[in-house]
Amino acid sequence: MKTIKVKDLMVPLDKYATISEEANLYEAILTLEEAHRHYDKRRYKYRAILVLDKNKKIVGMLTDLEVLSGLEPAYKEIGDVRTMALSGISQDFLKSLAENYQLWQKPLGDICGKAFKIKVKNIDYTTTEGNFIEEEATLDQAIHQLIVGYHQNVLVTREGDNRIVGILRLYDVFKKVASIIKRCKIDDSSTTLA
Numbered sequence: 001m002k003t004i005k006v007k008d009l010m011v012p013l014d015k016y017a018t019i020s021e022e023a024n025l026y027e028a029i030l031t032l033e034e035a036h037r038h039y040d041k042r043r044y045k046y047r048a049i050l051v052l053d054k055n056k057k058i059v060g061m062l063t064d065l066e067v068l069s070g071l072e073p074a075y076k077e078i079g080d081v082r083t084m085a086l087s088g089i090s091q092d093f094l095k096s097l098a099e100n101y102q103l104w105q106k107p108l109g110d111i112c113g114k115a116f117k118i119k120v121k122n123i124d125y126t127t128t129e130g131n132f133i134e135e136e137a138t139l140d141q142a143i144h145q146l147i148v149g150y151h152q153n154v155l156v157t158r159e160g161d162n163r164i165v166g167i168l169r170l171y172d173v174f175k176k177v178a179s180i181i182k183r184c185k186i187d188d189s190s191t192t193l194a
Helices: 025-038 064-070 081-086 091-100 111-117 139-149 170-182
Strands: 018-020 048-052 058-063 132-134 153-157 164-169 184-186 191-193
Touching: 018 025, 025 048, 025 064, 025 111, 058 064, 058 153, 132 139, 139 153, 139 170, 164 170, 170 184
Parallel strands: 018 048, 132 153
Antiparallel strands: 048 058, 153 164, 184 191
């Protein structure tokens, strides 16, 4: 897997859905749905939208999860929910969070109003160092980064200028690893790649 490079599996930037950070959640949902309608039938559906600033520079990725959490602004008051989730939270603690922060008290009551009022830039979609990988990185390096960071996608950069050139999706990595495993030949004495 050291010979397979990230650039061999990534989705090029020009094939990915984008949206301005000035757009609202309604527009974000329409953009993602449009990308789903026109996706390459041989590849998996898009699970994120790239967020662009006013200079058309990528400043993050917006996933389904960020859209949903963005509809309930009180999540920002809690802090880093992702880190909490990774540390293992009991159901009782989750219930107490919902009660203490009054999360989803009006579950879908004003969802349309929220979707039009809330701007993408007000949602927590920012990327961290772990959200980036170089296009020349190997598949085994990418797998490690996806697992440790618990990422569904990472932004692929070009060495030298750190320009974002694509997206590496967990689905595509899994699909590649699965295809390698399916080529394995198993016998009584050893396991080899066919």
